[in-house]
Amino acid sequence: MSLKRIDLLICCGSGCVSAGALKIKERFHEVLAQQGLTNEINIIETGCMGPCDYGPVLVVYPEGTFYKAVTPQDVEEIVGEHFVKGRPVQRLMLREEEKVVAAQKEVPFYQKQVKVALANCGYIDPESLEEYIATGGYEALGKALTELDPQQTIEVVKRSGLRGRGGGGFPTHIKWQLVQEQKADEKFIVCNGDEGDPGAFMDRSLLEGDPHRILEGMMLAAYAIGANKGYFYIRAEYPLAIKRIRNAIQQAKTAGLMGQDIFGTAFNFEAEVRTGAGAFVCGEEMALIHSLEGQRGNPTPKPPYPATNGLWGKPTVVNNVETLANLPTIFIKGADWFSSMGTATSKGTKVFALTGDIRNTGLVEVPMGITLRELIFDVGGGMVGDHQFKAVQLGGPSGGCLTKEHLDVPVDYESLKARGAMMGSGGVIVMNEQKCMVNVAKFFMEFCVDESCGKCSPCRIGLKQMYDILARITAGEGTQDDIAELQRLGEAVSKLSLCGLGQSAPNPVLSTLRYFRDEYEAHIRDKACPTKVCPDLLHFMIDKSRCIGCSLCARKCPVTCISGSREDKYTIHQPDCIKCGNCQDVCPVKAIDRIPGMHADVLAHRAELTKNNEYED
Amino acid sequence: MYLDICKKYAPDKDNLIYILHEIQDTHPQHYISEEAVQVVADYLKVPPNHIFGVLTFYTMYSTKPRGANIIRLCESPPCYIKGSDNILRKLKTILGVNTGETTKDGLFTLELCACLGVCGNAPVMMINNDVYGDLTEEKVEEIIERIARGNQ
Amino acid sequence: MKTLADLKKIREKAQEEMKLRGGKVRVKIVVGMGTSGIAMGAREVMKTFLEEISNRNLTDVLVTQTGEKGLSSLEPVVDIIEEGKAAVTYGNMTPDKVRKVVVEHIVNGRVVSEYVVATGS
Numbered sequence: 001m002s003l004k005r006i007d008l009l010i011c012c013g014s015g016c017v018s019a020g021a022l023k024i025k026e027r028f029h030e031v032l033a034q035q036g037l038t039n040e041i042n043i044i045e046t047g048c049m050g051p052c053d054y055g056p057v058l059v060v061y062p063e064g065t066f067y068k069a070v071t072p073q074d075v076e077e078i079v080g081e082h083f084v085k086g087r088p089v090q091r092l093m094l095r096e097e098e099k100v101v102a103a104q105k106e107v108p109f110y111q112k113q114v115k116v117a118l119a120n121c122g123y124i125d126p127e128s129l130e131e132y133i134a135t136g137g138y139e140a141l142g143k144a145l146t147e148l149d150p151q152q153t154i155e156v157v158k159r160s161g162l163r164g165r166g167g168g169g170f171p172t173h174i175k176w177q178l179v180q181e182q183k184a185d186e187k188f189i190v191c192n193g194d195e196g197d198p199g200a201f202m203d204r205s206l207l208e209g210d211p212h213r214i215l216e217g218m219m220l221a222a223y224a225i226g227a228n229k230g231y232f233y234i235r236a237e238y239p240l241a242i243k244r245i246r247n248a249i250q251q252a253k254t255a256g257l258m259g260q261d262i263f264g265t266a267f268n269f270e271a272e273v274r275t276g277a278g279a280f281v282c283g284e285e286m287a288l289i290h291s292l293e294g295q296r297g298n299p300t301p302k303p304p305y306p307a308t309n310g311l312w313g314k315p316t317v318v319n320n321v322e323t324l325a326n327l328p329t330i331f332i333k334g335a336d337w338f339s340s341m342g343t344a345t346s347k348g349t350k351v352f353a354l355t356g357d358i359r360n361t362g363l364v365e366v367p368m369g370i371t372l373r374e375l376i377f378d379v380g381g382g383m384v385g386d387h388q389f390k391a392v393q394l395g396g397p398s399g400g401c402l403t404k405e406h407l408d409v410p411v412d413y414e415s416l417k418a419r420g421a422m423m424g425s426g427g428v429i430v431m432n433e434q435k436c437m438v439n440v441a442k443f444f445m446e447f448c449v450d451e452s453c454g455k456c457s458p459c460r461i462g463l464k465q466m467y468d469i470l471a472r473i474t475a476g477e478g479t480q481d482d483i484a485e486l487q488r489l490g491e492a493v494s495k496l497s498l499c500g501l502g503q504s505a506p507n508p509v510l511s512t513l514r515y516f517r518d519e520y521e522a523h524i525r526d527k528a529c530p531t532k533v534c535p536d537l538l539h540f541m542i543d544k545s546r547c548i549g550c551s552l553c554a555r556k557c558p559v560t561c562i563s564g565s566r567e568d569k570y571t572i573h574q575p576d577c578i579k580c581g582n583c584q585d586v587c588p589v590k591a592i593d594r595i596p597g598m599h600a601d602v603l604a605h606r607a608e609l610t611k612n613n614e615y616e617d
Numbered sequence: 618m619y620l621d622i623c624k625k626y627a628p629d630k631d632n633l634i635y636i637l638h639e640i641q642d643t644h645p646q647h648y649i650s651e652e653a654v655q656v657v658a659d660y661l662k663v664p665p666n667h668i669f670g671v672l673t674f675y676t677m678y679s680t681k682p683r684g685a686n687i688i689r690l691c692e693s694p695p696c697y698i699k700g701s702d703n704i705l706r707k708l709k710t711i712l713g714v715n716t717g718e719t720t721k722d723g724l725f726t727l728e729l730c731a732c733l734g735v736c737g738n739a740p741v742m743m744i745n746n747d748v749y750g751d752l753t754e755e756k757v758e759e760i761i762e763r764i765a766r767g768n769q
Numbered sequence: 770m771k772t773l774a775d776l777k778k779i780r781e782k783a784q785e786e787m788k789l790r791g792g793k794v795r796v797k798i799v800v801g802m803g804t805s806g807i808a809m810g811a812r813e814v815m816k817t818f819l820e821e822i823s824n825r826n827l828t829d830v831l832v833t834q835t836g837e838k839g840l841s842s843l844e845p846v847v848d849i850i851e852e853g854k855a856a857v858t859y860g861n862m863t864p865d866k867v868r869k870v871v872v873e874h875i876v877n878g879r880v881v882s883e884y885v886v887a888t889g890s
Contacts, residue, residue, distance in 0.1 A: 003819045005832045007789040015738045018750030040819065042789070052737025061789045062833050084812075086802045087836035123790065133776065134783035142773040198693030198732035236638065236677055237733050239746045256770045264771045277634055277675030280731055294633035296674040355695040355736040362737045393694070427736075429695050443694045447731065453674070 004042040006083055007061040011122055013048025013205050014240060015362070016055040020072070021045075024056055027075040041083060047209015049122030051109050052362035054094070059104050059122075066104040067092040109360050112379050114341065116349045117165075117202075117325035118365045121209035126244055129251040132212040138257055140331035141216050144223060145265045150180055153224040157327070159335035161347030166192055166283070166320030167398065167424045168500075169346075169413045175317050178307035179225040182315035187227040190311065190318045191218055192288060193234035193241065196280035197396030198447060199427030202351040203321035205363055207234065207241035210325070211248035215271065217324030219258070220331065222269050225317055230271040233288050236278060246273050280451035284499050285318040287453065298455045299499035322351055322426075342368035346412035350423070354380045356430040357387060366411075373407040376430055387432035391515070395424020397444045398504030400511030401437070420511045422504070436533035437516040438523050441509045442470040448505035459502030462493035466509060474534040476598050478524035487513060528597035535579035539599040542583075544569040546591035553583035553592065575605040619656040628661055633671055636661075637678055646682035647726070676730065684719040684726040686764055690742040693732035699739040705729070707754040711761055724765060785828045795829040796875055798822075801846040802834040810863065811845035817864040818847075821871040830875060843886050849874060860886035 008028065012021050025043060032038045049057050054068035058078075065088045067078070074092060081087045094101040101107055115121075124131040132138075144153050158173035179187060191214060195203040207214060218230045234242050249271050252258040260268050279297045281287045287297040289311050310316025326348060330338045339347040346368040352375065355361050359381030366379065376382070376392065383389055391401045399422040402409065409415050413423050431440065445467045454460045466489050469482050490506030490513075497503045513520060522530050529537035542553070542562075549566035561577050564570030572583070584592040622639050626632040640653050649672060658665040672678045690696075690705055705716075708727055712720050719726040735741045738750030742757075749760055770776060788794060800806075800815045818832050840846050843860030847870075850856045857880055859870060866884055873879045 003823050004789065005815070005819060005834070007787075009790075014735050014748055015750060018735055018738050018741065018748040055738070061791075062831060083834075084802060085804065085807070085836055086800075086834035124787075130779065130783040131787060133780045134787045136780070138776055139773070139780075142776055146773065195734060196732060199695040199736050200732070201734040201736055204734045235734075237730075237743070261771075263773065275634065275638065277638065278677035278730070279675050291634065292631060294629075294631035294671070296670050353736060355739060356698050361739075397694075427695075429698065431698065435698065440694065440698075443697055447693060451731065 003039050006041045007044060008041055009044050009046050009049075009059040009061065009122070011047075011049040011055065011057040011059075012045040013052075013122075013209060013363075014201070015048065015052040016057060017240075019055045021056040023072050024058075024070055024075060027072040028079070031075050031079045035079060035084070037079070037083065044125045045127075046123060047121040047126045048118075048205035048363055050113075050118070050363045051107070051360055053360050054109075054362075060088070063088070064103040064105060066094060066101065066107055068094055109362070109364070109379065109381065112366055112370065112374060113364050114349050114367050115365050116329050116338070117206060117213075117322050117351055118209075118363065119329065120213060121205055121363075124210070126209050126211055127247055129212060129248070129255060132210070136332055137212055137328070138216055140328040141219050141223075141257075142263045144220055144331055145263045145267050150224050150226060153220065154180060156331060156335050157224070160330045160338040161335075161342070161345075162323065162326055162330065162338070163346065163413065164320055165322035165326070165350065165425070167197075167395065167422070169423060172319065172323055175307065175319070176221065176224050178305070179227075179315045179317050182308060184315050186229070186312075186314045187225055188311045188314055188316040189218055189222045189225065189227045189230040190285075190288070190292070190316055191230065191232045191324055192283060192285065192318050192320050193232055193238070193245075194276050194280075194283040194288060195238075195321070195425065196235065196283050196451075197398070197425045197427050198444075199353060199355050199393070199396050199429045200425040201353050202363055202426055204238050204241055206321050206325050206351075207232075207238065208244050211241075211244040212252070213328055214245070214321055214324050215248050215252060215258075217327035218271060218319075219262075219269055220327045221317060221319055221324065223267055225315075227317070228268050228270065230269065231292060231311070232271065232273045233276065233282070233292060234273060235276040235282075242273055242275060249273070279453075280447075281453045281499070281501050284501060286499070288318060289316065296453070298453050299501075301498055320425075343410060343412045343415075345414055350411070350426055352411075352426045352428050354428050354430065356392075356428075357384050357432040357435075358382070358430040359384050368412045369410045371408050371410055372402065375411060375428065376407070380428075380430065383430070383432055387434065389430070390433045390435060391431045391437060391440075393429040393431070393440070393444075393508065394427070395422035395507075396427040396429075397447050398422055398500065398507055399424045399427070400507045401431075401440075401515065402511075403515045420507070420514055422507065434531055434533070436529055436531040437512045437519050438470065438474060438529075439533050441512045442467065442474055444508040445470055445505070448501065452501065452505075456496075456498040456502065458493045458496035459498070459505065462489050462497075463502065463505055465489055466493070466506065470509070473520065473523045474529070475536045476523075476527045478520075478527075480524065482524060483513065483517070483520055522596075526597060527603075530596055532594045532596050537598060538579065538594055538596050539574055539602065540572055540577060540579065540581070540584060541593050541595055541599075542570050542572060543591050543593060546589055548589055548591070550588065552586050552588065556582050556586045558582060574599040574601040619653045620660065623657060623660040630661055630663055633657070633661060633663075633668065634675075637668075637672065641678060645685060646723075647684070647687055648679040648682050650680075682719075684723050686725050686744050687728060688725055688742060688744050689728050689730040689733070691731070691733045691740065692729040695732070695736040696739040696741055701740040701752075703754060704740050704742070704752050704757055707757050708761075711758060725761070788828070788831065794831045795851065796831070797848075797850040798830065798832045798875070799835050799848040799850065800832065801836070801840070801844065801848075803836050803844075805841045806844040806846060809844040813864050814845045814847065814862045814867055817867040818871070821868060822875075825871070825876065827875065840886070846886070855888050857885055858887040859884040 056070045058067040162172045163169045282291045282297040284299045287299040291297040306316040351365045393401045400420040490510045532538045547569040554562040561573040740752045741750045845862045847859045
């Protein structure tokens with residue numbers, strides 16, 4: 001039995017690691033060794049604890065003390081004051097309205113959350129099979145294999161109401177049932193770890209933070225459908241996730257939890273890790289399957305579906321990481337417990353990744369049906385600084401945006417779809433009043449244009465045409481027909497594209513057109529960007545009444561387009577200005593303003609160039 | 618050299634992606650040459666143009682020599698919203714290169730990439746397998762200097 | 770691992786190792802580790818408790834530390850907290866007294882009254 005009296009949990013999700021968590025861990029090892037305390041303190045590297053904005057994060061048990069924004073320089077104080085003298089370090093704790101929040105379970109960020117898929121993330125050592133078992137791991141698999149047959153296993157999932165968490169929201173039990181009924185010499189279960197949605201990092205956190213849970217979920221799925229071989233397809237940009245899953249597979253094999261006659265039954269199973277190589281489209285199940293086969297990740301038309309004709313032509317189920325992560329708990333706590341959470345059609349919980357202009361960026365898990373207002377303002381802590389909420393993009397580049405008037409919409413599959421948005425993988429990008437929605441739509445479109453596989457014309461050509469129109473609009477060359485054309489193209493590409501990428505890529509544009517049409521019109525009609533974001537649709541002006549003639553702006557201008565004198569004050573030569581904003585940053589008296597609209601000189605200059613056929617658009 | 622790498626894997630077409638990753642990761646200039654493609658084609662018994670088709674489809678592979686350290690700055694919306702374009706400008710200035718180019722001393726290649734999945738700490742970049750988040754112009758300068766010093 | 774019973778054994782052992790993070794704890798031993806406590810030997814008292822608990826495999830007992838309790842003349846000070854019973858505070862502890870407390874109080878449930886300096890929270 002160990003002599004340890006403290007469990008020091010260091011969050012080592014990729015977010016905290018990028019903020020220096022591993023250096024903190026090293027420093028703890030050093031300081032504890034110097035003070036002879038190594039035998040008394042357990043240092044555990046866990047997966048993502050959730051509140052990325054507070055990172056690096058530590059939790060100290062048994063009290064559950066929550067430390068945020070820790071640096072290696074703080075380690076000596078934590079050891080000396082807290083571990084040795086029992087006085088937790090208050091200055092490293094969270095402060096909410098003047099009060100110090102000492103324990104993790106009292107941190108406001110966690111109050112409305114219910115952790116099902118994320119239950120162990122941030123709590124256990126992801127490289128320890130024993131810790132996974134301590135929290136109930138592999139109990140679900142053991143029970144299913146010894147007490148249920150495959151059809152009964154599917155019935156449990158049916159009763160739970162679990163729907164695919166990757167974005168499709170397709171009822172999991174139906175996918176399984178289709179494959180279970182196929183007669184074939186080989187069937188496959190594939191875990192889709194190709195999380196490419198900008199703004200989504202829940203799958204990465206699950207794979208890194210609780211790899212055995214995903215493996216157990218995969219085995220439950222395999223048993224239900226009659227597969228004996230599983231593949232994890234993980235994007236190559238997630239090296240830590242790849243390492244952890246490989247590690248988990250090895251541990252499971254050694255412990256006899258994978259291989260032949262698992263739990264003394266006739267069920268055999270083996271799993272392998274395969275990686276991607278940088279292609280968002282490989283998150284689409286047919287493209288993924290082709291990538292697994294060593295080919296270009298081009299989607300193919302469905303039908304035939306992977307259920308009948310999947311990997312190497314055999315019946316295959318492709319399930320998302322988060323979908324699999326829910327399974328062990330569904331089997332242990334019961335389908336009825338799971339379906340008691342959520343709404344009538346969207347059962348259980350969902351993991352969301354909160355990013356953008358929000359106070360508490362990070363990973364959260366909440367019951368379906370929570371309102372957007374609660375998600376953004378309660379769990380997310382509201383907007384950063386004094387800014388106002390403007391819009392929220394849900395579901396990444398496949399999703400749409402919603403506005404202030406939608407804050408009381410419950411977050412579930414159907415409610416969001418009805419308003420032109422999408423749950424997607426759970427990415428929630430919150431935007432404040434300073435963001436230009438046309439620019440945002442253009443950015444999402446650029447992403448889809450880059451990631452289009454090129455196989456079908458509507459997507460390959462249509463998205464590029466949409467992007468070009470958006471580029472023209474943000475450069476001040478929009479015309480009155482552009483809005484109607486964007487709408488027409490968007491609807492056509494949506495209807496005609498071969499796969500989900502093309503079918504959903506127009507969504508950001510179509511939804512911003514629906515809710516922010518006035519911004520598009522300002523860009524086109526007034527050649528002005530109301531939020532002063534699009535460089536071509538704004539200009540900088542030196543207010544001569546405030547200018548003191550110090551010439552600092554002229555000296556700092558990278559293209560030397562500012563001239564003047566102490567007496568005459570300074571002027572920006574507008575046609576040469578590259579809108580970098582340096583002058584505004586350095587002006588000691590704040591005499592330079594950023595103003596929406598193109599300056600008359602710029603318009604005149606363009607007209608001149610066009611006349612001389614020198615202007616290229 | 619390339620054949621040794623190939624031989625670690627069974628000569629099945631579905632091992633192509635992993636063979637290509639290993640060839641690229643073990644080459645000091647992080648790329649896959651025509652010579653390598655021919656060796657792989659012979660080993661897997663597929664035509665070289667199939668391999669080029671795969672090579673050019675996936676963004677992580679390069680057919681041109683690159684630097685010792687590949688910088689991949691995320692340009693996806695969540696990072697853009699938090700100012701990745703300022704970080705890009707800073708990187709271009711410090712390194713004196715445009716995107717897709719390698720510094721003259723062969724130390725760094727600057728690339729843009731799609732979402733790296735660390736959006737809670739935007740803006741983010743990866744240098745080889747290391748992730749750097751919550752980037753500011755100062756931090757970026759420190760990181761580049763540190764790596765450049767380490768490589769001397 | 771071949772059966773659910775095997776899994777249960779591993780789970781129980783692993784849960785012991787994780788008890789600091791939450792688990793069935795019958796008795797909590799809180800050692801006062803303020804500066805004066807440490808000066809008077811609280812670290813040795815702590816170490817002895819840890820060793821005794823470990824040697825006797827008392828899986829439902831937790832040892833932890835706290836700061837100054839303001840009882841400097843009675844340091845080192847230890848609180849024994851058990852659910853449903855009044856807290857007991859022992860003072861002027863030494864490693865030998867610790868061993869007696871473990872046997873008498875922790876294992877056999879008999880408070881060692883001559884060491885007690887306070888009761889209740």
